[in-house]
Structures are given as structure tokens and as C-alpha cells.
Amino acid sequence: MNLPIQPNDIQAVIEADRAHVWHHLIQHKPFETIDPRIMVEGRGMRVWDATGKEHLDGVSGGVWTVNVGYGRESIANAVRDQLIKMNYFANSAGSIPGALFAQKLIEKMPGLSRVYYSNSGSEANEKAFKMIRQISHRHHGGRKYKILYRDRDYHGTTLAALSAGGQPQRVDQYGPLAPGFVMVPHCLEYRSQYPDAESYGLAAANAIEEVILREGPDTVGGLCLEPITAGGGVITPPAGYWERVQEICDKYNILLHIDEVVCGVGRTGAWFGYQHYGVKPDFVTMAKGVASGYAAISCTVTTEAVFEMFKDDPSDPMSYFRDISTFGGCAAGPAAALENMRIVEDENLIENTQAMGARMMNNLRALQDKHAVIGDVRGKGLFIGAELVSDRTSREPAEEKKVQAVVADCMAQGVIIGATNRSLPGFNNTLCFSPALIATASDIDQITDSVDKALTKVFG
């Protein structure tokens, strides 16, 4: 993993980027006077930018994606070999890696049995929404069309996924949105809405039931939740929450859709986030870590019971799932995903995630003792957030500019961390950590040491 990095003189690339590339989720005005950052090379946990500066990546490619680390030749080779043999055929036919990866994935997901391929997390979620809508039409007279989503959760950037968006700063100005999506309250105990509740977990889940009763249970077809909310502040569910959510879904015949786009494939120290909580989902969607960014792939996984509902009447030409994902037929995705999964297994990366996650959690809790600005630390595995507050008693969120200054100071130290970003007005105050699952103890310590220095510098 320690290959020499070639110096790169790429001023022309920087100018081309400045002139023509529109980057995601960023204001471009500053690029009129400063250079856009170009990432040039990656090895293991580290990336080098166009200035030659080395960074330890504490967020797996910025958005919790490169789970097995950079520069994996075996994945590149698997993709290359597959592309030469058979790069693409529309997904009405199968492919060798598509079949083999589906089989391997399902081995990790007892109770589920079918995989629908597409290319992004947003798209995978849209497929589940469409399946729920079609089930409503075919089996409930079109009545059970509403899909519930949760405050602070994010399910993607396309218009229907945004309509299920619990982060107002991602949604505002993009309306009108798709109808039939209804929000339920969040479950972040640190920002409790039910101060008198005996069990916060039960109260937060019961709040979902209240929405269902208000809307009419016979109008609600699906509930879409992140197992641990990611960009909305790294929210681990409170005790008792998931058990009650499951009961509610069972009681009202509501299909449970778990969005594992961030948590899936090892990130939380289990294959899937929901597996920590003993829930039985009807749909699981996943994307980022499935092939660690070596190819674009996402999966909508469901049960045989759901699948059966789409083939129960072959005489009806409208009865099956009439969806198409052109690039869901790219064989590079499942080829990369198969090799990615082999690496996670053979290198014991789930176990490493548990151990390194515990270390990171301990380090951050120690920083919490030292820095009053850390109000709360939460997460699971290598998926952790530290919420910054200007006052521990009132829990007033730290100023966004200062949170960003901490991120910038870590960057200057050569460590990339994240923060909740254009998500929740007034609450973009959680530092985010999601290093690759290959992180070592010294990587973890380097990340948390840089946070320690940055907090001292920014907050004193």
C-alpha cells in the first residue's frame, strides 16, 4: 500500500475544472480566486491532491463510500476482466457477476431473497418507492400509497427521493415535490421532543404511530428509515425504538424500507445496520459501500413475499415491475461488489470496524471530557458523529462557521473529516467520522489528535 506518489503538475487540469466543472453541494464563487481541489491519487487510507499534499481520509471519499480503501488493484482487475469479457447487457437478461453477487449478498441478509440493480442510492430508494406504490395499486385499490419518512433522514437527490427528505436545506427551493410523502418525527434523544417520556425510544416510535393514525392506516403503504441517520447528525436509535417500529409496521400492514445506503456492507460493524436491532425489513437499499466507489452500483433488496406480488398474474401485462435502469445492466458494478465483499470477509474488516470503532468512540469521549464544546458523541462501528454546542446546559448548537473552521483546520493538518452540511437550518453542527474499514489504531489516533488540536484552536 506504500507506493511512491508521482509529483503531478496539473495546473491545466485545475483551469479546466475551474472553467467547466460544476461540483456537487458547493458554492462556486470562491473558485474565482482560489483553486478547486483536485484529488489525484489514493492508497489505502490516504489521498494526495494536486498540490502533492497528503491527507489521511477520515470520511472514506467525503461521503462514507470507499470502505475498503483506495488503490485496490484486485477490484480494478476484476472490473477490467469483466469489462473485456462482457461489459453490458440490459438487465432484462442476467450477467455472471450480477447473479453471483446477488447470491453472496442474500447469504448476508436472512429473510430477504431478491436484488434489483441500479446505480445510485437515490435510484435504489426510488425503486422501493415505486414497488410500494405498485403494490398499493394492485392490492389495496390504490389507497395505501403514502410513504412515511423521518425528520433529519436523507434518501437522495432525485425529486421523489427529495420528497422523502427530512433535511430542509436539501429540499428547499426544489419544489413542488412529489405528493404522498409524509414526515414522522426524528429519534435523536439529545434533542428530545418528549422530555417527560419514561422511555424516549418508545415515545419516538409511538410518534410514528400517531402520524399513521392521523393519516389513516389504510392510506400508508411504506415507512422508510435509515437504521442510523447519517447526514442528519449521525443519530443512533434509542433503546426500544426499533422493536416498537417493527410492531407498528406489523400492526398496520406497512412495508418497512430500510435505507442502508451509508450503513450497508460493514460500516457499522455488522453487515447491515438493521442487523444490530433485530428488525425484519421488507426492503433494504444500499449503494456507497457496496463497491466502495470502484464502480457505480446500488441494490434494492426485498423479500420473496414482495417479489411474488409482482408475478401473481402473468396474464395481466401491467402486473409486473415495469421499471428500467439502463446502467443497472453494467457488469462492472457487481464485479466490483463481489471483489469488495471478498475483501471485507478475507481481511476481517467487520471485526476491524468493531475494534477501531470502539477505539474512535473512546478517543472522542476522552475529547468530550476535555472540550466543553463537544455536547454529544454517538455512532456505531466506524460511523461516528460529535455534536458541537456553544453551551452544554442549554445545548445551543455551535455556530456553523466554527464547525466548518474545525473541519478546515483538520484539513490543514492533513486529515479529512466531515460535518453535517446544508442539512438542517441551525443544526449543521455535528462533526462526522467514517474512515475506511481498514483503519489502523494509529490512523484513528491521528484523526482524533487532529480534532483535539483543531478544537483547541477554534474554541480555545
Ligand SMILES: Cc1ncc(COP(=O)(O)O)c(C=O)c1O
Ligand atoms: C442515507 C442515504 N440514502 C441515500 C443517499 C443517496 O445516495 P446517492 O447520492 O448515491 O444517490 C444518500 C447519500 O448521501 C444517503 O446518505
